[in-house]
Amino acid sequence: MKAGLRVSAALAAFVAVGAATAARAQQGEIKIGEINSYSGLPAFTEPYRKGWQLAVDEINAAGGVNGKKLVVVSKDDGGKPADAVTAANELVSREGVVLIAGTFFSNIGLAVADFAKQKKVFFMAAEPLTDAMTWSQGNRYTFRLRPSNYMQAAMLAEEAAKLPAKKWATIAPNYEYGQSAVAIFKQLLSAKRPDIEWVSEQWPPQGKIDAGAVAQAIAAAKPEAILNVTFGPDLVKLVREGNTRGLFKDRAVVSFLTGEPEYLDPLKDETPEGWIVTGYPWEAIKTPEHDAFFKAYRAKYSDYPRLGSVVGYATMKAVAAILAKAGSTDTEKLVEAGEGIELSSPFGPMSFRKIDHQSTLGAYVGRTAVRGGRGVMVDFEYRDGAKYLPSDDEVRKMRPQS
Structure with missing residues (x-):
């Protein structure tokens, strides 16, 4: 055999062995695709990433799923729906992932x-x-893992209905999430309080709020209460302008998400007191499930968890539980395994409803306060998501057959 042929044969053998080794390695792992707006909203998505990484570490340390290691291939969608779809397509067609998890913004999720x-x-x-x-x-x-707009609106409307306020104004980002949140809150609160009048709506663009103009417009309508749906940097700007102009003085405020540390922490001592909010009072939750999660998170990152951390952690734990129950990576078997599955989370037991694939994960509802120069949640209570969902008959009217 000539030297060149010997080298070619050896190279071919080496490549064949390498391919066989790679194939065996792939047989011992399950690839999960993950997409989120890491560059678009790092305050939430970075803790979220840490949460799912902790979950994957725990899953693999315990032997993986059905003896196979979980491997996550993650992509940043840049806050753009088109980029998210491109990422999803690449994950499936090029990376060979068995499922996709993640997303933050509602328009991207859709x-x-x-x-x-x-x-x-x-x-x-x-x-x-x-x-x-x-x-x-x-x-x-x-x-879907997180409690939906309907669920959080139902929890907040329950408290809002107790307020004497009759004239309400709303402030929300002008995209799918904000529009959905305002619509369902108005529907649920008006059903409980037919005497309520909606006197003003402000729809600032997400991430580009002119907080002074918004605050001025709301004040001009003279509402007795305000629903706020802004979050992140927009919330900080709104609070600052609102405090400066006295917008929140002697007015009740009900606010989606504001009690989450991602959005509450940046407010520091400017945090308005007494707002009714959904959120995550991490330092005051004393349950076995949360204690275990908190200790593991702090040990790994030397930091406290945010709500995003809980979402990321619970997302990967749910994915692993569904894969384990299915005993397969076949899509149809995964769907069947996910419908009705019951599992644990840092907030306690949860399940995914068969009728609509919505989880029953709940949320904490409380009020904002300032303690030690920073914003916290006080007078809070965990609301079980299962108690704030419509009946199967109502869902059938809203959901297409699929």
């Missing part, structure tokens, strides 16, 4: 859910809150 429907890929939506995700645009292949 875009990926439509991709999942078209391509018949299992999608665990972690954060997007629009009710369309599991109802009007729900589909067989999409599940």
Whole structure:
């Protein structure tokens, strides 16, 4: 045999051995695709990433799923629906992932859910809150972890209905999430209090609020109470302008998400007191499930968890539980395994409803206060998500057959 042929034969043998080794390695792992707006909203998504990384570490340390290691391939969608769909397509076609998890913004979640429907890929939506995700645009292949706008609105409306206020104004970002949150809160609160009048709506663009103009417009309508749906840097600007102009003085405020440390911490001593909020009072929750999560998170990151941390952690734990129950990576078997599955979370027991694939994970409802120069949640209570969901008959009217 000539030297060149010997080298070629050896190289071919080496490549063959390498391919066989890679194939065996792939047989011993399960690849999960993950997409989120890491560059678009790092205050939430970075803790979220740490949460799912902790979950994956725990899962693999315990032997993986059905003896196979979980491997997560993560992509940043840049806060753009088109980029999220491109990422999803690459994860499925090039990376060979068995399912997709993640997303934050509601419009992005809906875009990926439509991709999942078209391509018949299992999608665990972690954060997007629009009710369309599991109802009007729900589909067989999409599940959602976070308590939806409907669920959080129902919890907040329960408290808002006790207020004497009759004239209400709303402030919300002008995209799917804000529009959905305002619509369902108004519907639920008006049903409890037919005497309520809605006197003003402000729709600033997400991430680009002119807080002074918004505060001035709301004040001019002279409401007795305000619903706020802004979050992140927009919330900080609104609070600062509102405090400066006395917008919140002697007015009740009900606010989605404001009690989450991602959004509460930046307010520091400017935190308005007495707002009714959903959130995450991490330092005051004393349950076995949360204690275990908190200790593991702090040990790994030398930091306290945010709400995003809980969402990321619970997302991957849910994915692993569904994979384990299915005993397969086949999409249809994953869907069947996910419907009705019961599992644990840092907030306690939860399940995914068969009727709409919405989880029953709940939320904490309380009031804002300032303690030691920073914002905290006080007088809080955990609300079980299962108690704040519509009946199966109501869901059937809203959800297409899929």
